[in-house]
Amino acid sequence: MSLILTFLGKGGVGKTATAIAVARAFANQSKQVLYVGQQSGEELSMRLGLTLTSDPQNVAPNFTAVNLQSTVLLERYWDKMKGLETQYLRTPFFKEVYGQELGILPGMDAALGLSFLRERDAEGKYDVIIYDGLGDLETLRMLGMPEILGWYLRRFKQVLTGSAIGQAISPFVEPILRSILQVSSTDDISQQAGEMSSVLTRGQQAVNDPSRVAAYLVTSDDPYAIAKAKYLWGSAQQVGLTVAGVLARGHAHLDDDFAPLSIYGIPEGVNELTMPDRLSPLFAPKPIEIDPIAKQVKLFLPTFNKKQVKLIQLGPEVTIEAGDQRRNIFLPKELAGKQATGAKFADSYLLISFG
Known part of the structure; x- marks a missing residue:
């Protein structure tokens, strides 16, 4: 399993330069590093000194990079799905549709990028x-x-299982799941849904585990950059993503803006950045804690107040x-069926109590 890191902040504060500097530092520590860009244009290729594609290429010892192209990934996944459809269906109907014809719909870039990260x-x-x-x-x-x-999946599983529409789409769900989610073959739509749920649960658990996935805020002392970083900090908690700390460029003094996160100043033009121990994701506040004994859910929601939360x-x-x-939030069995009796903010935490 890999440690997956991403960097958040206002455009122009140096997120990409910071990400590359961190990648170089890990590589120089003999860590095998994959840098995954998903940006339009040639900026990443120019920064790294080679023409990046959707296939990993060596940039330096221990340092590999890609710049994902959604059209390429969609074509590959489509061809894989067509092959499975031919294998499992008596009358394939996707065979006359070619991956090279497919356009990119909103949301596809994120789905394709997530599938690529999962595979790597x-x-x-x-x-x-x-x-x-x-x-x-995004x-x-x-x-x-x-x-x-x-x-x-949870909400619609009961609707599809045993229904006419569920039986109608069942022959086509299996090859799609196998190509994109890599679940096993089965003719039972209920079992397919169960296996898909298991894959999604593992993905969610990875995002919620700071030893697996974490983010860092990058900002300067510009008020707009600080405001954007604070907004992204709170928003990251909403997807269960741990923000491990703040990388402050220039001479920014941000202790009052991002407490209790650790802040680390980095000079302009840095091309290699080793993350200090105090910026370990394991030291950052957890986005969510559920205590069945105390009958309480505790969410870390910095930058929001009670009026902004529904x-x-x-x-x-x-x-x-x-x-x-x-x-x-899917409640554990100890709290399932119990009604929320109150909610209050305390020290950037939303505390929800259950009766």
């Missing part, structure tokens, strides 16, 4: 994967995708809305 992590070849995505909100939505898809409880789940993000 599963390979076990890399100690560190650094993701430099299309944009910060990155957060991508990392929150396993949780959101899991919610949709709480909805339907059945065994609680939905938290904040920062243009919704987080669905």
Whole structure:
């Protein structure tokens, strides 16, 4: 398993330069590093000194890089799905549709990027994967995708199982799941849903585990950059992503803005950056803690106040809305069925109590 890191902040504060500097430092520590860019244009290729493609290339010893192209990835996944469809279906109907014809719909970039990260992590070849995505909100939505898809799956599973539409789409679900999610073959749509749920659960657990996935804020002393970093900090908590610390460029003094995070100043033009121990993700506040004995859910929601947070409880789940993000918390069996009796803010934490 790899440590997956990403960097969040306002455009122009040096996120990409910081990410590359961190990648170089890990590589010089004899860590196998994969730098995953997902950006348009030639900027990444110019920064790294070679023409990047969707296939990993060696930049330096222990340092490999890609710049993902969604059209290339979509074509590859489509061809894989068509091969499985031919294998498992008597009358394939995708055979006359070619990957080269497919256009990119909104949201596909994130889904394709997440699938690529999952595959590279599963390979076990890399100690560190650094993701430099299309944009910060898109990155957060991508990392929150396993949780959101899991919610949709839970909500619609009962509708599809045994229904006419469920039986109609069942022959086509299996090859899609096998090509994208790499689950095993089965003709039972309920079992398919169960295996897909297991894959999504593992993805969500990885994002929620600071030893597996973490983010760092990058900012300067510009008030707009600070405001954007604070917003992204709170939004990251909504997808369960641990923000490990703040990398402050120039002479920024930010202790009052980002407490209790550790802040580390970095000079302009740095080309190699070793992360200090105090910026370990394991020292950062956990986005969520559930205490069944105390009958309490504790969410770390910095930069938000009670008026900016909406709480909805339907059945065994609680939905938290904040920062243009919704987080669905599936309650453990000890709290399932119990009604929320109160919610309050204390030291940037939202405390939800259950009766």
